[in-house]
Amino acid sequence: MVIAIDGPAGAGKSTIAKLLAKKLSFTYIDTGAMYRALTLKAIERGIKTRNTKALVAMAQDTLLDLAYTKDGSLRVLLDGRDVSADIRSPGVTRFVSDIAKIKDIRKIMLSLQRRLGREKDSVLDGRDIGTVVFPDADKKFFLDARFSERVKRRYKELKALGMPGVTLKNISVDLRNRDTIDSTRKCAPLRRAADAIYIDTTKMTISEVVRALAGALRRSARSPIWTRR
Numbered sequence: 001m002v003i004a005i006d007g008p009a010g011a012g013k014s015t016i017a018k019l020l021a022k023k024l025s026f027t028y029i030d031t032g033a034m035y036r037a038l039t040l041k042a043i044e045r046g047i048k049t050r051n052t053k054a055l056v057a058m059a060q061d062t063l064l065d066l067a068y069t070k071d072g073s074l075r076v077l078l079d080g081r082d083v084s085a086d087i088r089s090p091g092v093t094r095f096v097s098d099i100a101k102i103k104d105i106r107k108i109m110l111s112l113q114r115r116l117g118r119e120k121d122s123v124l125d126g127r128d129i130g131t132v133v134f135p136d137a138d139k140k141f142f143l144d145a146r147f148s149e150r151v152k153r154r155y156k157e158l159k160a161l162g163m164p165g166v167t168l169k170n171i172s173v174d175l176r177n178r179d180t181i182d183s184t185r186k187c188a189p190l191r192r193a194a195d196a197i198y199i200d201t202t203k204m205t206i207s208e209v210v211r212a213l214a215g216a217l218r219r220s221a222r223s224p225i226w227t228r229r
Ligand code: DC
Pocket: 009, 031, 032, 033, 035, 036, 096, 097, 100, 101, 125, 126, 127, 128, 129, 178, 182
């Protein structure tokens, strides 16, 4: 079974997807982390974002994997190296949308995401899960929030990670920039799937959002989750 959660940066997708996956005993697949890991590798190798050919060759020659610790936290492995913390850096965040808009990079990520998603019952979060990666997902959600709220949340999140030099101003510029690139790119832009449930989380707490999603799943006639457990 596949649950798709899409939406713009800072709408709370990863927090909610993680909690929902835990509640259902599903695997959480953070697809943004995959694009971030490729971006980190490109930065480390000094490959410019306009050098599409070199970026695609690099992606073809990359081993990406997601691993889970005993306490259930997700680790992102780039060629066997744990890069879970490094991929959250402002440098990676700044360039990730430019890498994620490259069609041939997305093709490589698409097959990896489909393979991982089919291996086990999964909750995937991203931008194109319900529209492109799993258009036949068992349930789709689109999480959104007011821009100023998304900036605030990202700020808190990065501060909690101890990221230096984080200001509301530079987060706001970054989010605006990524919103534009992610939603206007030609290949698999950020879109709400016609059959996705839209949730504006601006005024909701994390547990309210998780409850809303779990409630929608429970009510869903197509979802066998609640009768199976
Ligand atoms: O969710 P995130 O901020 O970690 O995602 C990082 C970037 O990756 C985001 O700006 C757009 C891209 N992305 C994408 O294009 N498709 C996905 N399924 C997930 C993320």
